[in-house]
Amino acid sequence: MASPGLGDVGGKKTPLFTPQEIDQIAKFLVGNQRRERENIIIPRSFTPTVIKSNEEKTIEAVLESCPFKSVLSLCAGFVLGGGIGLFAASVTPTIPTHDKPQQSAREVLRELKVSTLSYGKNFAAIGFMFAGVECIIESYRGKTDWKNGTYAGGITGGILGLRAGVKAGVAGAFGFAVFSFAIDYWMRH
Known part of the structure; x- marks a missing residue:
């Protein structure tokens, strides 16, 4: 049995490659052939992996x-709040009295508009503040878990409650944190 890399020339075993040639082959096969790779993917399962383009990565980042x-x-808070305000105004009873007779259609529609805009602005402000604070906390911590929403709820509730005083700020922080934790727990389980 012939050993690899040796040739048989006239009954004498001679190497097929010189040590320099073997080094060149090794450098070619294993060596430093660097090229930039922007999409290195290590598969974690047997499902096919899709390589994303730079444009897709940019859109994902945005x-x-x-x-x-x-x-x-x-925007979502404004739409949701507007819907809730519309519903709340439509079910609010208007009882005619002696000094205030039956409302006209114009007055009813004006009341609906005021209620819808009021609820919409409040929900929009809460949604904007909560999402921003939660995202900042998540970016800072580098983790996605239940603590981010709980902390964000506490900060948002505390800021909103501080308009009514320190005691209301503490109560708002605690209430929002508990509510955020409960919703996060329910969504994850």
Whole structure:
């Protein structure tokens, strides 16, 4: 049996490659052939992995940024609050009295508009503040877990409650933190 790398020339074993040639082959196969790789993927499962382009990565970065999340929560909060305000105003009874007779359609619509805008602005402010604070906390901690929402709820509730005083700020912080924890727990389990 012939050993690898040796040739048989006239009954005499001679190397097929010189040590310099073996070094060149090794450098070619293993050596420093650097090229920039922007998408190195280590598969973690047997499902196919999709390589993302730079444009897709840029769009993902924008969609996951704190300003985008905050503005999206602002818009969603305004729409949700407006819907709740519309519902609340439509079920609020208006009882005619002697000094205030039956409301006209114009007065009812004006009341609906005021209630809808009021609820919408309040929900928008809360959504904007909560999403922004939560994103900043998540970016700072580098983790996505239940603590981010709880901390953000405490900070948001505390800031909103401080308008009514320190005691209300503490109560708001505690209430928002507990509510945020409960919602986060329910969503994850």
